[in-house]
Amino acid sequence: MPISIPGQFKRAAAFIDNLEQPTTRQEIPDSTQSGLYLVVQPSGALSWAVRTKIDGKAAKVTIGRYDKEGSKDDRMGTLISPTQALNVTQARAIAERVRNDAKRGNDPRQQKIDKTGLAAWFDDFVKTARTTGFKGRAVKASTAEEYERIIATNIKPHWTHVTDIRTLDYRDVEKLLDKLTPGARRNAFAVLSAFFRWKPVARAIGRNIIELATAPGKPISRDRVLTHDEIKIVWKAAEKCGYPFGPMTQLLLLTGQRRDEMAELKWSEISDDLSTITLEASRTKNSRPHIVPIAPLAKATIEALPRITDADGKPSEYVFTTTAKTPFSGFSNGKKALDKHCGEPALPEWHLHDLRRTCATELAQLGVKQEVTEAILNHKTGKVSGVAAIYNRYEYQDEKREALKQWASRIQALIADNVTLLKKHA
Template sequence: MTKTNSPFTAKSVEAIKATAKRQEIPDPGLRGFYLIVQPLPGGAKSWAVRYKGKPKYTIGSAAIWTLADARKEAGRIMRAYDEGRDPRAAKKEAASDDNLVENVLGEFVKRHVKIKNRASTAREQQRFIDNELLPRWKGRPINAIAKRDIVKMLNEIVDRGAPQSALRVKALVSKFFAWCVGTDRLDASPCTGIEPPAVITKRKRVLSPEEIRLVWKGAEIIGWPFGPLTQLLLLTGQRREEVGGASWAEFDLNAKEPVWTVPEQRAKNGNANVVALAPAALAILASLPRIAGKSDLVLTTNGEKSISGYSRGKRRLDEAMLAVARKEACERGDDPNKVAIPEWTLHDLRRTLATLGGDIGILPHTIEAILNHARVGISAHYNHARYEAEKRTSLIKWARHIETIIASEPGLNVVPLKKIPQGMLAGER
């Protein structure tokens, strides 16, 4: 058996070379802890424990387990033997299908996420699970997810320009692993000690009239399905998931005053919201394709699920907006390479309606009702008015303002509001 005189270090382990024979090298710094080196031509290195006459316990590959982590795991295994437990049986159980990440996450969603959260929050957390956790960790045992895996994931989310999403993913993962500890699936959470991946910021971004014009033009260029989604977000002021998950059954398009009712189970605050539909919104809805006899979803590409791929769609929209802005710069004789569009999100469209809507005379309480914000304080207890008439008048007014912006000449920052025909204020089509 090969021996060394000094405790293992990362450098000394790396310096140990494979030979024609298998090697078991004990660590002088921790009795019972071994480095196993397979013979050439493979020469793979792994960590193992031989302790008090018990069968050899293989920890794992040295390419995956760092020396520090392997030592820590070896100490845990030795403690288990000292306490009369069989870590090999526990390892076998942990490797079962019941302990695969996807199956434990399914239990977590069923027994925690859907019970402890509002429906809208549960949908958001499921989206993060589907888009962030499962693509990276599916097929791995839950106890194989290390702190470095979580940090790597959070850094990747931040690096693609979504720091606030990284914060929400960290909160979700922390809750998930705490639940795993609480249900005796893990002894400790790998999230312990992970710093927030970004600074919590309260967004203040409001799009200018010129940016609104570019958003609309870009949405026309990219077309179905992300283009109409963006236009409906701008016209209605509703949340992305509410518009993206809408079904035709929620719309009353043949009424004298057409409306879309966001049901309470899909509304973020749990309160149903009646959204008046201006002629511009009705025109967009009328242009949408339907998958005959297959789905009632308004925005779907396969008839089975509502629209997805928001990040990809937003990138396409940004590219289309920039292309329009640069083309117009060329036509003005300006340098197109100096044209840039500041970062913005789909949620900023709600803030834009709230801010610019106030500038054109929509009253604050009507804006709050349009956005379906939860009421607080005395208003939450005593004021149950829905302001449906005011909402209808205001959303038609807002849609006419958007139409004026779209029709304006490129580069204008101040857009006059045209007089609204009386018929439109009454909800006539």
């Protein structure tokens, strides 16, 4: 007599968890639902199948993959898909419906839809990142949004032919990466690494296929710093570019902050007197709260910003937005417009992150101490390190304000005509 899955849920889950990986494909019958089987593959993949009769002929219907937690999709129970996640209780419920449909002459195999295919796996992955996360806590909102963007732009369009995640292997990953630019290739590989390590995916496929794929090479360290003439060109181009990308670019140059931290800036993060920007720990790359003093030129830039409202007239919480509901995210189109306004000849290849590097370099030329510059950038990995980094909790607020004030004055002089600047040495 074959061993069957226990009826009680906890015992059934424990039984499945303790299954040994077979050398050949096995079907283990369920003890409570007739016709329901757990299919165990030599790869370790587990799926649910129902054996019944359709039009008088024996048939097997794959209803989903095994997952201890199961699916939280509200449509579960109305869909039949080999990729949906089902725990023991859910599989039994669907199996009963499949057999009842077959008895009434309805072919349950015709009810399969594509909404729970590869796209649904990615949707669940992003949803998990936003809610429970993969290590006991949700990832940052900006990280989850980046996952979603990379999946939508660099992965899904190249895998439209994939109908079953279990058919993917490392060669599919490498073929996808070959179609992308170097930067997009590294981003896609990073997201796929997290995706294929995710337990439900690893369990469905039976292995982590990303481990066999060749990882993209590390990016070449950039050292692009804008010259004084280029700073003027970019600033003037930003003025022509207009809201939201133009003033956002100017504040990136004035403050030296990271692109996403500025793009997602909220009005509530700016003090009432426009003297500081306060970023919460959840919004920063190193997960530390960060206060950015606002220099006079930056204050004037902020004062000139419009307050965007939604269709109901409610002011948006975001400083830079085109929808009033979400922060600005059109970096590619914004950069193209900015480059167009830079005129001819175009600036040699440059990125928004170069503004941050330019700010740091100019601060050094102004004689600002390295630890103050690092405090401005919220990037304390240089001079203040080791024991000093542990015990030095001084935030350099006054020094940061004076440094950014000097830097804003230099920009103001640069964008004026017929001004020659002398370097200030420490």
